[in-house]
Amino acid sequence: MFDLINMNPMLVMILEVLLICVKVVVVSLILFMLPLPLTYMERKVAGHIxxxxxxFRTGPHGILQPFADMIKLMFKEDIVPAKADKWLFKIAPVIAMVPVFAVYATVPFGESITIPYINKEITMYISDMNVGILYVLAIAGISVYGIILGGWASNSKYALFGGLRSSAQMISYELALSFACVGVVMLSNSLSLVDIVKSQSNWRWNILYQPVGFFIFLIAGIAEINRIPFDMPEDEGTLGAGYHAEYSAMRFAFFMLTEYVAMVTISTLAVLLFFGGWDGPGFLPGIVWFVIKVVAFIYLFMWARFTYPRYRFDQLMTIGWKILLPLSLLNILITGLVII
Amino acid sequence: MKNNNSNINLKNLFKKVFFVDLVQGLIVTFGYTFSKTITLRYPDEEKWIPYKRFRGLHTLNRNKEGKELCVGCELCAKSCPTNCIKVVPAQDKTGKGIADRVAARWEINLLRCMFCGFCEDACPTEALKLGREYELASLSMQGQLRTKEELLAPQEIPVNFEGGVIVKARLGRDEDEVSVKPDLSVQKRWW
Structure with a gap:
């Protein structure tokens, strides 16, 4: 057994940097692998509903289906339309993908754990920013550029409409989403996600104090990640496939990856802001509770997808501007009055 | 009257604010999530056994002593709307049929057959019956011609089996044939 404090400070610093690198790699790998179980889950949920x-045919209960899909997507031809803006077309999926990964730099997954024998405490987040929630909302918003540029660069009217709708939707719902978060920030007096979770410990979950805020957050979140009933940008009925109509193979897979990771992001945020993060009955470690809650939210999104029809675009705008935005402002006002 | 109206409005307001309809929808789909599936895992694990009235592949019957019931009267061929049955009658003294007239050849072209069952109705000795075999795909045109010998062999599903059930089955594949072998002992109905 050796003590880290007595070691060479230079060495300690190198170890710290290495630790962060390892965390980044682990988180990115997990996020890259996420679509595999999620597509399987989505298809199973759809099937059973x-x-x-x-x-059912690839492996026991079709468990190998995502891998079959992955192999198929890898070997498909990467088609770039003749009149497309080639450079933008190729870069757009990456622009969409990078921000949703970057969000996880500040997302905490659980309480810090202490590794036995070397007494080193390892935190379950990459960094604890003091403006965590602001960073998450800002970076997640950038992702829509990928969708808009992808739709624009495709040189296809359907893809362009998908991109335009996505941008309009993002502008309308980002406001309500952010305002819904403000109530939580006021309650916990901090923008840091770790502090927000800590302020909810011992079952003082924000859902009990901010039910309206949570409700607005959920609806705006669904709109933000383009899922039914708000999946205007990829409305199959009117737009073919929307912004990724011209994409194939791995570039399409990147868009899919973006969508799934965005869904996980919104679920994670909902858990962190309103459902106490890793707070739960003590018999399971915090991170397990965290994962259970996130999966429950993902299931809710999938469940809703196969239950509801799609809203019309003008209805979508009406809900965003005329209902959710005033409601979220009212929520902030009331929260402020109660706190005073 | 007025009171009643405001009552309804309050109810509607409650419904709107708490999304009663949306929650009801979610409950409905949640119920279906755990209901029994209607999927028939056909070639791999399960197979549908039709009812007795089903009109599938033709079968030529024998009587209890094992004698061919067909007397080569050609009524089936005459009644056939698509002229897909060809019967060549012959005299036979060996006693393999119930009379001294038997069909020397009895052929059917399943490509032309529309499984109307007129031949079955026309048959005076109940020798011809439309059976319950329905996996009739073949790799060549020749595979769609069935001769008397093939049709005289008993079909996989016994005549007295009630049918109208899903049974366990196994997909068998070899170089020139793909077949689904049913196991009639394990039956199930999803409804």
Missing amino acids: QVRLGP
Whole structure:
């Protein structure tokens, strides 16, 4: 057993940097692998809701289906339309993908754990920014550029409409989403996600104090990640496939990855802001509770997807500007009055 | 009257504010999530056994002593709307049929057959019956011609089996044939 404090400070610093690198790699790998279980889950949920079985033939209960899909996507031809803006077309999926990964730099996953024998405390986040929530909302918002540029560069009217709708939707709902978060920030007196979670410990979850805020957050979140009933940008009925209509192979896979990770981001944020993060009954470690809550939210999104029809675009705008925005402002006002 | 109206409005308001309809929708789909599936895992694990009235592949029957019931009367061929049955009658003294007239050849072209069952109705000795075999795909046109010998062989599903059930089955594949072998002992109905 050796003590880290007595070691060479230079060495300690190198170890710290290494630790951060390891964390970044682990988080990115997990995020890259996420679409595999999520597509499987989505298809199974869809199947069972529609009284089908979902994928069943690849492996036991179709468990290998995501891998089959992955192999298929890898070997498909990467088509770039002749009149597309080639450079933008190629860069757009990456622009969409990078921000949703960058968000996880500040997302905490659980309480810090102490590694036995070397007494080193390892925090379950990459960095604890003092403006964490602001950073998450800002960076997640950048992701829509990828969608807009992808739609624009495709040189296809459907893709362009998908991109335009996505931008309009993002502008309308980002406001309500952020305002819904303000109530939580006022309650916990901090913008740091770690502090927000800590302020909710011992079952003082924000959902109990901010039900309206949570409700606005949930609806705006669904709109933000373009899922039914607000999946205007990829509305199959009117736009073919929306902004990724012209994409194929791995570039399409990047868009899919973006969407799934964005869904996880919104679920994670909902858990962190309103459901006490890793707070839960003591018999399981905090991170397990965290994962259970996030998966429950993902299930809710999938469940809603196969239950509701799609809203019309003008209805979408009406909900965003005329209902959610005033409601969220009112929520902030009331929260402020109660706190005083 | 007025009171009643405001009551309804309050109810509607409550419904709107708490999204009663949306929650009801979610409950409905949640119920279906755990309901029994209607998927028939056909070639791999399960197979549908039709009812007795089903009109599938033709079968030529024998009587209890094992004698061919077909007397080569050609009524089936005459009644056939698509002229897909060809019967060549012959005299036979060996006693393999129930009379001294038997069909020397009895052929059917399944490509032309529309499974109307007129031949079955026309048959005076109940020798011809439309059976319950429905996996009739083949790799060549020749595979769609069935001769008397093939049709005289008993079909996989016994005549007295009630049918109208899903049974366990196994997909068998070899070089020239793909077949689904049913196991009639394990039956199930999803409804």
